[in-house]
Amino acid sequence: MVTPSTAIFTQSYRSCFAPLIPLLTSKKKCHEIIVRLTGSKNACGQGNCGACSVLLSEFDHKSQTIRHVTVNSCITPLFYVHGCAVTTVEGIGTSRDGLHPVQKSLVQMHGIQCGFCTPGMVVSLCCLLRNNPTPTKADVERAIEGATTNHDGGPIIFISCHRVEELQAISVNDKKLEFGAAVTFTKMEDHIRKLEIEGAKPVVSAFLACIQSLASDQLRNVAVKFVGFYKTPRKRPVGSAGTTTALVLDTGGHFIAYLEGLSPKIIKLDVFSYLPETERTIQSLSLDKFDRILRKRLSEEKAETRDDLVNLSAGVLQKFQAVVNETTPEAESPHSELPIHCRSDIIFDEVPDSQPQTDPVWRPLPQTTAEDLVSGQAMFIDDMPSYQNELHLCLVLGKRARAKLVHVDWSAVKACPGVVDWIDHTSLNGRNMWGIMAADEEIFASKEVVYWGQPIGAVVAESREQATHAAEKVRIDYEEMQPVLTIEDAVKLESFIEGAVVIERGDGTEGFLRSNQVVEGTIGTGAQEHLYLETNGAIGVPKREQHEIEMFVTHQAPTFIQKSIASCLGIPFNRVIVRHKRTGGAFGGKESQPVKICVPVALAAQRTGRPVRGILTREQDMAITGKRHPYQFQYKIGFSKDGVLQALEVKVYSNAGCSRDVSLEVLDCTLNFIEGCYAIPNVKIEGRLCKTNTVSNTSFRGFGIPQAYVAMETIIDHVAHVLKIGSKQTVFHRKHSYKKRGIAMMAIRFQMGYPVSLLNQSTALVHVYLDGSVSLSHGGCEIGQGLNMKIQQIASRALSVPLSKIHIAENSTNTVANATATVGSCTTDLVGAAVLNACGEITNRLQPFKEKKPNASWEELIIDAYLNRISLSVMAQGRPGDGGVYYYTYGAGCSTVEIDCLTGEHKVLSTDIVMDVGRSLNPGIDVGQIEGAFMQGYGMMAVEEWTLNDRGEVESKNPSRYRVPDVGNLPRDFNVTLLSDSPNKQAIVYSSKVILQQKVFT
Ligand code: FES
Known part of the structure; x- marks a missing residue:
């Protein structure tokens, strides 16, 4: 008999499955079967990002073939893998045993940045190759759709009886196409692709396009029913669109459409349950009637959301109707949207032969x-192995945007199994306040909560699950107050932080x-x-002596992390060692926020x-960490x-x-750069920081x-519009009739160097060992930007030793003290200066x-120096x-977009960036940064939309509710050129300029 405990794992099994295992088998058995591998990562826990992808291989007795599929292990129930070979990235290739092609x-083509999601991408591509040794570009794009970036998707209903034959049935005749309830979207798609229904080609293509627009391969491989998102961007040219799912199915000359709309409030539309049986075809449904039905169904929704959903849903239907009736030009049919494959040119100067x-x-170099x-x-x-005796911590978060804490009752927590301790503002020996520029935010709310999600305390238990379970048992009585949520509210109430900043x-x-x-x-611009x-x-690993504590933290600001821990615990800085190997992406969000x-x-x-x-879940992380500042410009x-x-x-x-953080410094930058590349003789710019009951926004x-x-x-x-400059009716x-194209160009500049001089410093520590190998420590953080590689390149040339001799083990506050945070695109130059x-x-x-x-080797020179008692360790400041x-960097970009x-x-049809x-110190790294930053800027402007409800609760609480760009959003033609023959005359390091932040604007 098949039971979860008899599941067979022929390769490897990762703890990503763990959250579901307790539902299925005893804790002991789970622990017995889990082999702790670190390749697949839990980045969202909801099937949205693909970082946890594993490969399932299953023998299909009917066809006598092996079927390989990728699945998101974070949401795949354990029983689903019974009888399958489960291959994680460790089973694909390692540096020790040899890498897979x-x-x-990926290594050679610079396909890696922070690398956190790379194993998921590797698994997806290997799965593709197992199934199809000669994939097309479109196949490759599709395979990594869910693995490269966070992706749209939604709750999925798995059919537990997925091996019940009847539910796998597919039947077709000239009138009807029926799929069993356990037919996955992938199988459905495979089947439809082979169909040859006379005259139905446009509809079949449209239907395939619909299936392909549902989430990613990983989800379509296992999902049989979606409450998901049609890949329509949240942002539309005018106002914001809702999201909806549209499935269109041919039924012998007619077709029906089934729509599900999903707003952040989870509104489910089932249009056809509101229609009489006879009218369930699009041909018989007028758009007016459709409009009325939807409006009735959405009557309780906000007017704006209702309009968006109705307009979008009607647009989808209208488009399909036009396609099927062949009343639209070929270029406007879904065919035109199917693969126009991505291509890209990268141009940079080669090094001279000399x-x-x-x-x-x-x-x-990679x-x-x-x-x-x-x-x-x-x-x-x-990924770090568990310590013996290790405990787990889960934060207790407030659930009001602004309220007095009348009573916090921990009694139920104490009774929970596995609970060892619970902490709140009374537990700290030091200060309960923190802040990077001013200590104006509480670690744990003491009397009042000032934003939805603010930590009130934490529970410490023997396991992660026990801590999470107990944290939910805290009872909090609030006295709610009217929150200030928007810039408009704050301006009306004059709720500001500090005075006005004026540039004139x-x-x-x-x-x-x-x-x-x-x-x-x-x-206005929104949060990101x-x-x-x-x-x-x-x-956190406490030492037994002198209040020492060793901390491993994912961050980008070692000194600030060290300082905050010391000040809150009431111990000197020198008792806190903050160690850091790498960070899985930061973008400024891990400068101050890790303190929480x-x-x-x-x-x-x-x-x-x-x-x-203590590891935050994605929802906790999105609830308690600051965002990009929303702005209003009058x-x-x-x-x-x-x-x-x-x-x-x-x-x-x-x-x-709710607090200052670095908001004033961010505002200063905004005011100083508002003119961009335009010269305006008379300027007055006045900035204010609004204090609201939202999470404190940050770098x-x-x-x-x-x-x-x-x-x-x-x-x-606006000026061009008034002067009628620049807009042209083209032949296109x-x-x-409903597709339009536009082109936009812009130029940018960005400065190297912090305006505050004291921040323009860094330290490096170089040890040369007796075998000639070099250990390098510095104050910068590797956050996926390739800092360590560039620093190794600099050191290699400076010492005239091969790159392979230089190693950067980690960044630690007890080797390099008082380091400036890795922010502002300055770190390569500052650390580089110290290394030089x-x-x-x-x-x-x-x-x-x-x-x-003169002819002695490096190794011989090192031995000679040692024998003569010359120190081979140097600490230097940059x-x-x-x-x-110090200097400016410049760039220009041009994009063509079809709407x-x-x-x-x-x-985005094409993007060209110079x-x-x-x-460039390393063109491979720099081009990757330019492409990534462009996509982040594109996401800010065209895809992402962060929202709160009227009470101040975050609606964009997870990647299902907050869409970011994915592979499908890449410009079809994406070209990056590093300006040729332009060495930097004011360079700090080898004629280069720093590069990171500026490209986000192009
Ligand atoms: S962690 Fe599984 S899809 Fe993101």
């Missing part, structure tokens, strides 16, 4: 840890007088979630005397009739959230500048021995120039 090409092969600078990342051997925080130049009054025309307007793949987490989990973990470890692990611009800008006045309001790639550029480009559009537009100084000193110390023995701005006016879908990065 897929892994090798450069020695051993000199790695300026070469597009990261030295790339092989470990593609094979899942690279360790992130939650020229004479505005005079400028407006000289203008022929003056226009005014308001533009960082959605790094590795959620915030920490492991690492301080409770440190406190729990201190109190219990046992190691404590502008007035004056210009002459030939389009010369004369005067600009802008009032800028930033939603800082995000671009640091306030993307919002500034959005505002300025909108203002320029005349030919196409340290390596220069080592070279100087070796020089006398080299003069004595503090280029006097601080401030479907019926559904709001759009495609960036000036001086002489």
Whole structure:
């Protein structure tokens, strides 16, 4: 008999399945069968991102073949894998036993950044190759659809009896196509693809396109029914669209459509249950009637949401109707949307032939840890093996946006199994306050909660599941108050943090007088979630002496993490060692925010005397961490009739959230960059920070500048519109009724160097060992941007030793102290300056021995120096120039976009970016960063939409409710050029310019 405990695993099995196992078998048996492998990652826990993909291979007795599919292990019930071979990335290839060709090409082609999701991508591609050794580009795109980026999807209903033959049945005749209830979408698609129904080609294609638009292969391989998302962007050109699922099915000359709409409030539409049987075909359903039905069904919804859903659903239907009736041009049919495959050109300067092969600078070399990342051997925080006696921590989060805490009752927690401790604001020996620029936010809310999701305390238990279960038992009585949620509310109530910041130049009054025309307007930008793949987490290991504690934290600011733990625990900095190997993506979101989990973990470890692990779930992470600041810009611009800008006045309001964090510094950047590349003689810009009852917003790639550029480009559009410049009816537009195309160009600049001089410093520690190998430590954090690789390249040239001799083990506060955070795109230059100084000193110390023995090898020189008692360890500071701005980097981008006016879908047809990065230290890394940052900027502008409800509760609480770009959103033609022959004359490191944040704007 098949029972979960007899499930067969022929390869490997990962704990990602663990959350579901307790439902199916005893705890003991689970632990017996779990082999702790680290390759597949739990990044969302909801089947949205593909980071946990594993390969299932199953023998199909009917066809006598082996079927290979990928599934998301985080949501796949254990019983589903019975009888299957389960292959995780470890079973595909390792650096020790040899990499699979897929892994090798990801390494060679720079297909890795932070690497957290890479193993999932490897599994998906290997599965594809097993099924199809000669895949097309479209097959490859489809295979990694769910593995590369977070992806749209939704709750899935698995059919537990998926091996019941009757439920797998597929029958077809000329009138009807029937699928058994356990037929997966993949099987359905395979079957439909082979169908040959006369005259039904457009409908079959449309139906296939519908299936393919449902989530990813990993989900379609196991899902039999979706409450999911049709791949329509949340953002439409006008207003915001809802999301809906549309399945269209041919029934002998007619077709029916089944729609499910899903707004953040989970509204389910079943149009056809409202129609008489005879009218369940699109031909017999007028759009007016459809509109009425939907509006009735959605009568309780907000007007805006209702309109969006109705418009979108009607558009989808109208489009299908037009396609099937063949009343639209070929170019507007779904055929035109099916694979226009991605292509891309990358252009950069090759190194000169005269450069020695051993000199790695300026070469597009893969990261030295790339092989470990593609094979899942690279360790992130939650991959670290459990300590003996380890405890687990789960935060208790407030569920009001603004309320007094009347009573917090922990009594039920105490009775829960496995609970060891519970902590709140009274548990801290040090301060309950924290903040990166001002300590104005509580670690645990004491009297009042000031945003929905604010930590109130934490539970510590023997297992993660026990801690999570007990945390839900805390009873909290609130006295609710009216929250301030929006910029408009804050302005009305004058709820501000600090005073106004004003930048003024020229004479505005005079400028407006000289203008022929003056226009005014308001533009807003929303919040953006960082959605790094590795959620915030920490492991605290208390030492038995002198209050020492060792912390492993995923972060990008070692000194701030160390300082916060020390100050909250009431111990000196030197008792806190913060260690860091790598971070699975950060984008600014791990500068200050890790404090919210690492301080409770440190406190729990201190109190219990046992190691404590606290890893946020995706929902917890999205609830408690700050976002990109939402803005409102009220502008007035004056210009002459030939389009010369004369005067600009802008009032800028930033939603800082409940505390200051780095909001003022972000606002400063916004104000300073609002003019972008335009020269305006008379300018007055005034900025205010709004204090609201939302999570405190924080650093995000671009640091306030993307919002500034959005505002300025909108203002320029406004001027162009008034002057009727730039818009043109093209042949394409005349030919196409509901598809329209547009082109946009912009130029950007970004500064290297923090305006605050003291931050422009870094430290590096270089040890040379007696075998000639070099250990390098520095204050920067590897967060997927390729910092360590570039630093190794710099050190290799500076010491004239091969790259293979240099190793960066980790970043730690007890090797390099007082490090500046890895933010602001400055770290490569600052750390690079320190490494050049340290390596220069080592070279100087070796020089006398080299003069004595000009032909001596590096290893011989090291031994000579050691025998002469010359220290081979150097710590050096990098503090280029006097601080401030060292140089600017520049870039320009041009994109062509096609919009479907019926559904709001759009495609970026082409994007061309040219960036000036001086002489790129590593073009492979830089191009990857440019492409990734462009997609993040595109997500901000065209896809992502973060929302709160009226009470201040986050609606975008997980990746199912917050869509980010995926492979399908990549520009079809994506070209990146690093400006040729443009060495940086003000370079700090080898003619290069730093690169990271700026591309997000293009
Ligand atoms: S962790 Fe499983 S899909 Fe994201």
